Amino acid sequence: KNQVEQSPQSLIILEGKNCTLQCNYTVSPFSNLRWYKQDTGRGPVSLTIMTFSENTKSNGRYTATLDADTKQSSLHITASQLSDSASYICVVSWGGSQGNLIFGKGTKLSVKP
Amino acid sequence: DTAVSQTPKYLVTQMGNDKSIKCEQNLGHDTMYWYKQDSKKFLKIMFSYNNKELIINETVPNRFSPKSPDKAHLNLHINSLELGDSAVYFCASSFTGDWGYTFGSGTRLTVV
Numbered sequence: 001k002n003q004v005e006q007s008p009q010s011l012i013i014l015e016g017k018n019c020t021l022q023c024n025y026t027v028s029p030f031s032n033l034r035w036y037k038q039d040t041g042r043g044p045v046s047l048t049i050m051t052f053s054e055n056t057k058s059n060g061r062y063t064a065t066l067d068a069d070t071k072q073s074s075l076h077i078t079a080s081q082l083s084d085s086a087s088y089i090c091v092v093s094w095g096g097s098q099g100n101l102i103f104g105k106g107t108k109l110s111v112k113p
Numbered sequence: 114d115t116a117v118s119q120t121p122k123y124l125v126t127q128m129g130n131d132k133s134i135k136c137e138q139n140l141g142h143d144t145m146y147w148y149k150q151d152s153k154k155f156l157k158i159m160f161s162y163n164n165k166e167l168i169i170n171e172t173v174p175n176r177f178s179p180k181s182p183d184k185a186h187l188n189l190h191i192n193s194l195e196l197g198d199s200a201v202y203f204c205a206s207s208f209t210g211d212w213g214y215t216f217g218s219g220t221r222l223t224v225v
Contacts, residue, residue: 036216100169
């Protein structure tokens, strides 16, 4: 069964600290993995997209890693800011058709001053 | 300029009513999608249109009917609304074969 599991469900950190969010998936055939940031009341915004052959991809203070062997991905946020408070959703694309996306339930991150 | 815009942003209606949600994108994308986000924040695809043609139709009650008058628009019409239809509905768009989706801000539907 295709599944995407994220941990932790929620996380509270102090401004300026780093944090790492986890995503484990059992999706086959794997196509790509994306991390989205969703602010409250807004649509998801893409942070990174990684294919099978990519291990690391950065977007500013966000760095995503992918281990296709263990089917794990992580999103590392460096020097967190108050504006990083949001839900972070891991999404895995499978098969060849667009729209075949399996969404994780997200990690709710709260950055406190 | 908003890339993917949905209207209305909020919709409160009674059970049994028929309502429509509109979506428009100005990115020149040729593929558009409707997703439903339930109370547990889980996003599930409902429909996908490519160049005005339906290419994905997940197991969704036939009370939901998408309509794409042109590549830039994908509207969602819902008949005989039920309490369980309460959710946030997201429209998204992309180019064919492109993995980067752009999402709208969502429409929060509440059925009372």
